[in-house]
Amino acid sequence: MSKKCIGIDIGGTSVKIGLFELDGTLMDKWEVPTSKENNGESILKDIAVSIKAKLKEKALILSDIAGAGMGLPGPVSPDGYVEVCVNLGWRDRYPERELSQLLEGVPVKSGNDANVAALGEMWQGGGKGVKDLVTVTLGTGVGGGVILNEKIVSGSHGVGGEIGHIHVRDGETEKCNCGGIGCLEQVASATGIAREARRMMATSEEPSLLREKGDQVTAKDVLDAAKAGDRLADAVVETASRYLGLVLAQVSMTVDPERFVIGGGVSKAGDFLIERIWKYYDFYTPISKNKASIGLALLGNDAGIYGAARLILD
Incomplete structure (x- = not known):
């Protein structure tokens, strides 16, 4: 046997x-x-x-x-x-x-x-067939994992892949759960997208389907509304996608993976989200046309x- x-x-x-x-x-x-x-x-x-x-x-x-x-x-x-x-x-x-x-x-x-x-995900999921990949998990927070030559890269202090805590936004005033300010997690996680929507509703008079949800708005509400053509929701998704694309570009310039694999609850938006992220990732990596692809995680939980x-x- x-x-x-x-x-x-x-x-x-x-x-x-x-x-x-x-x-x-x-x-x-x-x-x-x-x-x-x-x-x-x-x-x-x-x-x-x-x-x-x-x-x-x-x-x-x-x-x-x-x-x-x-x-x-x-x-x-x-x-x-x-x-x-x-x-x-x-x-x-x-x-x-x-x-x-x-x-x-x-x-x-x-x-x-x-x-x-x-x-x-590298072995049997969205990264099957590649040896170098970076995963991005868009859930309550933003998690990540780096695999190079089929090996986990966790770093000297165990924080390799913590891309959710890369600083992306100057001018942020609230602290992230990690203690930092302006982290990717604060704008691109499920909680971050919902927070961004609440902020935008408070500072804009733009009509929106999201106003019916008020403070109970969720990331799914935002993504569904954006798909339906809601301009305020679309602006929220665009903001999250821009910062995600920026961070993927920074990671790409550091470890140059073959593929980025996006997972977590927010990734259920599918190609609608991936295409937005790609637009900014591509913009921030003009150095070469040969760059990592972006795909969806397949293994779930x-x-x-x-x-x-x-x-x-x-």
Whole structure:
């Protein structure tokens, strides 16, 4: 029987787990609750128990597993050390070592969840077939991941790929969640797009469908209205797209990927958004006609388990 591998994506609410063939075929996936009591003491134990139960169900044993990978919500040092995972309550842990012991010596590797998701998109998603890509996740915040030569680039301090916190807007007065001011996340995330719409409604008398939503307006409302020809909503999308295009150009000039893969809830706007971003990205990269393409992520919430499983093939 051929070896299998396991991908684990640890989130603040649930842990997603996938059982894979080594060629990336997903055999099964399931979830367990993230138990954060006592600073997340039982999280890894719960994962190990769940994996053993699934293997028994599949008539497999631990020696059939080539390894397990984990995506963690925080920076991960090259030696597997995790200084802090705020959403889990972890501090000063070596989760790779701990889970390997719980799985009786099965090799375990880990990485930051955003970077691991990027690896998943490269392996079996929107970046399949390329070796160098950058993912941009437009959700509540703006996340990112850099993959070069099929390897995660997390940097010396674990903040590689944090493109949501690149400064883009001078004159901003509100602070970002990171403590900075004028970050990409403040204008191009789902929350940022909604905030931009509220600001524009407050400072403009332009008629708009969004005014019916008032302070409850969402990024989806903005994108839907823009698609319908609403001028105020269109201006909001144009602003977000301009800053996204600018940052992609800056990243392109730094790491020169083959492809940018855009994911997250905001990316559901599809080509309508991609074409806007491309317009500005192309404008800000006149140095060469040969440049990265921009496409959509394909794996959705499964990107983390795919990328985690891919970790053990390195």
